[in-house]
Amino acid sequence: MTEQGLSADRFEAHRGHLRAVAYRMLGSLPEAEDAVQETWVRLSRADADEIRNLGGWLTTVVGRVCLDMLRSRALRREEPIDETFVPDPVIRPLASIDPEQEVLQADSVGLALLVVLETLEPAERLAFVLHDMFEVPFDDIAPVVERSSAATRQLASRARRRVRGATPSAEPDLARQRQVVDAFMAAARAGDFEALVAVLHPDVVLRADSGALVGGAAASKAVRGAKGVAEQALLFRQFAHFAQVVLVNGEVGVVNAPEGRALSVMGVTVAEDRIVALYILADPDRLARLDLSGLD
Numbered sequence: 001m002t003e004q005g006l007s008a009d010r011f012e013a014h015r016g017h018l019r020a021v022a023y024r025m026l027g028s029l030p031e032a033e034d035a036v037q038e039t040w041v042r043l044s045r046a047d048a049d050e051i052r053n054l055g056g057w058l059t060t061v062v063g064r065v066c067l068d069m070l071r072s073r074a075l076r077r078e079e080p081i082d083e084t085f086v087p088d089p090v091i092r093p094l095a096s097i098d099p100e101q102e103v104l105q106a107d108s109v110g111l112a113l114l115v116v117l118e119t120l121e122p123a124e125r126l127a128f129v130l131h132d133m134f135e136v137p138f139d140d141i142a143p144v145v146e147r148s149s150a151a152t153r154q155l156a157s158r159a160r161r162r163v164r165g166a167t168p169s170a171e172p173d174l175a176r177q178r179q180v181v182d183a184f185m186a187a188a189r190a191g192d193f194e195a196l197v198a199v200l201h202p203d204v205v206l207r208a209d210s211g212a213l214v215g216g217a218a219a220s221k222a223v224r225g226a227k228g229v230a231e232q233a234l235l236f237r238q239f240a241h242f243a244q245v246v247l248v249n250g251e252v253g254v255v256n257a258p259e260g261r262a263l264s265v266m267g268v269t270v271a272e273d274r275i276v277a278l279y280i281l282a283d284p285d286r287l288a289r290l291d292l293s294g295l296d
Contacts, residue, residue, distance in 0.1 A: 007048055011040055014055055018062045024129045025066035027087035027114045030289060035065045056140065063130050064144045070122035084220040086209035086281045087114040089265045091255055092247040093295060094178070109133075110249050111267040111279045115207070116166045120159050127152050128159035168277065170251065171270040177252035180270045181245060185254065188233045188240040196230035201274040204229050211283030218282065229278065239263065246295060248279075255295065262287040 018039055022032035039062040051057045089111060117125055123145040130136040142152040171177055180199060187195035206223040214220070218236075223229050233240075242258045248267040256263040265287065267279035281287065 007043060008040075010054055011043055011058070014058050017055070018058055021059060021062050021129065021134060022066055023088075023090075024109055024114070024117065024133060025063065025125060026069060027118055029088040029090070031069060035062055035069060038065045056136070059130065059134060059136060060140055060144055063126050063136075063141070067122050067126050067144060070125065074122065082220070083222045084207050084209050085115065085118060086207050086267075086279045087111055087118065088286065089248045089253070089267055089279075089281055089290070090250075091253075091265060091290060091292060091295070092250075094174075094246050094252065110167075110170065110251055110269065112167050112170070112269050112277055113163065114249075115279070116163050119166075120162065123147070124155045124159040127155035128163065131156045132160060168269055168271050170276075171272070174247075174252055176273065177268070177270045178245065180273055180275060181252045181254065181268055184233070184268075184275060185240055185243055185245075188237050191234060191237055193230055193234060196233050197226045199274060200226040200229055201271070201276045202226050204274075204276055204278065206232060206278045206280070208232075208280040209283055211285060214282065214284070244295065255292070257292060257295065260292065262290055262292060265290070 015036060018036045019032055022035040023029065026032050026035065039058060042061055042065075043058065117129070120128065126145060127138075127141055130141050131138060138149045138152045138156070142149045145152055145155065147155070171180075183199045184196065187199060202225065204224070204226055206221075206229045208221050208223075210218055210220045221232075223232055239256050242256045242263070243254045244257065246253055246255050248255075248265060251268060252270070253268050254266040256265075264280055264282040266281075268275055269277035269279075
């Protein structure tokens with residue numbers, strides 16, 4: 001086998017891990033794939049004999065690529081992240097997942113965390129993702145963000161405080177999540193306003209991202225409070241009959257995909273047997289790129 005073939009095989013062994021890092025950094029599945037591909041390009045140009053720890057080298061390189069992409073994204077963006085923004089969801093059938101495979105599946109990070117990560121400065125996000133999620137030492141991250149190890153540690157610490165303050169303590173048990181989501185969907189199908197309010201936390205937050213071209217009642221919106229969210233659920237109750245319960249980023253959620261064409265994906269955060277957050281992606285362009293393989 002040629003040296004290029006050996007490098008390709010070694011790279012493929014790390015692809016799932018690199019995709020998981022890039023997804024957490026970018027919150028976008030297509031951009032994560034682009035970052036992984038750019039990492040392969042850089043490996044193909046490098047002297048493999050000089051790389052002592054390939055896994056660590058690839059992780060820091062994909063981090064650097066993502067950092068550049070985030071900075072470029074920030075320069076192009078004229079306004080702060082809209083409160084209706086919903087990251088690309090990762091959808092899986094509702095079945096048990098091998099914990100050892102979750103990092104490769106890239107769906108063990110919830111949408112709630114990805115939304116918070118989107119508010120961080122690029123260097124903060126990199127330091128937090130690489131250190132707190134993938135245990136990369138600060139000494140290895142520091143050259144990427146062009147700071148000292150101590151300053152890099154501070155970046156991660158600031159990000160950690162913001163994450164802890166903004167992400168709810170979610171119910172980890174999938175069976176209990178399923179019970180709450182089933183109750184919500186049953187109430188929506190029945191048009192039972194009071195039952196909807198009962199399953200929603202009083203301070204529940206709904207984010208609906210329909211893209212820039214969708215208007216009217218289906219337009220992007222942010223809604224707060226149980227009554228307001230229940231009213232939104234009733235507006236779209238006819239679609240509840242097409243709902244399929246799935247895993248959305250490792251938590252119980254719902255996909256509406258009659259005849260295999262996704263109309264919306266809803267991520268749900270459950271805490272203390274009530275829904276505290278809903279994340280609905282209904283942007284037709286982004287939905288068309290989602291992988292629905294394996295779903296009924």
